[in-house]
Amino acid sequence: MAIIRDLSQLDALYGRADELSEAATVKVATRITPLYRKYLERAPFLALATVGPEGLDCSPRGDVPGFVRVAAPDTLLLPDRHGNNRVDSLRNIVRDPRVSLMFLIPGIGNAIRVNGRAQLDTDPALLASFAVDGRAPRSVMVIRVDQVYFQCARAIVRSGLWDPERRVDPASLPTPGEILAELSRGRVGGEDYDRTWPERAQQTLW
Known part of the structure; x- marks a missing residue:
């Protein structure tokens, strides 16, 4: 095995971070821009990554498009819908607010990634605003955005994710x-x- 054990080895193989093309760096925003907002409001699915004392967790979240609400250019609201009640993600967030989200839109190659910090809000009025068929979530994640950017489509193209022939x-x-x-x-x-x-x-x- 030829294991990479330090950044100098990694840089020698892939190039240094300061050698990235402008397109790879200028796409990173520190707020939800109007164009990024259009993507988020059409996404019916995301993967939520969190970290805590017991380790890592990556949880699927999905609902009708726009289920993640853009409350402000630096704030997203994500309702916690009914699940299996393991609440691994929520346990992590209470102890370590760092989160990462990847949004996917059927038929679209680019994924949208958001990194930030989250906390759980149980304000009754906020919960009620997310009610569906009279059922409100028990909590809402309030996510402060640190970074938002698109991930190029190569992985989705290679995987044929949206290709009906590959189902x-x-x-x-x-x-x-x-x-x-x-x-x-x-x-x-x-x-x-x-x-x-x-x-x-x-x-x-x-």
Whole structure:
């Protein structure tokens, strides 16, 4: 193995940070610009990365486009919708506010990345403003933006992420029920879990 162990080795392989093209650096903004805002308001999905004493967490978040609200050029609001109640991301944020978000828009090659610091707000009026079908989130992440920039489309192009011809047949992969049953030695999961999940999910989307 030829492991890179210091930055000088990395710089020798990829070049120094100060040698980046202007396009690679000028795209980084310290606020939500009007053009970046257009992307964020059309995104129905993001991945949220956090860090805490137990380690790292990366959590998918999704809703109707615009579910992340641009409250100000330096502030995003992200409601915490119903999930499995592990709250790994929230536990991390309470102890370490650093967050990173990657927004994806179906059919669009560029991803939008946001780095910042978050805190959890439970103000009743704020929660009510995010209610869907009368159901409000239990908390809202208030994210102070440090950086926002687009990630070039190469990874999405290479992966064929939005190409219908490259969709995977779900039947070719294990189901969540099968995974749970294997890991729990049959205590949870199985066919009943998979069969009832769509109805459970529909009742608890928000």
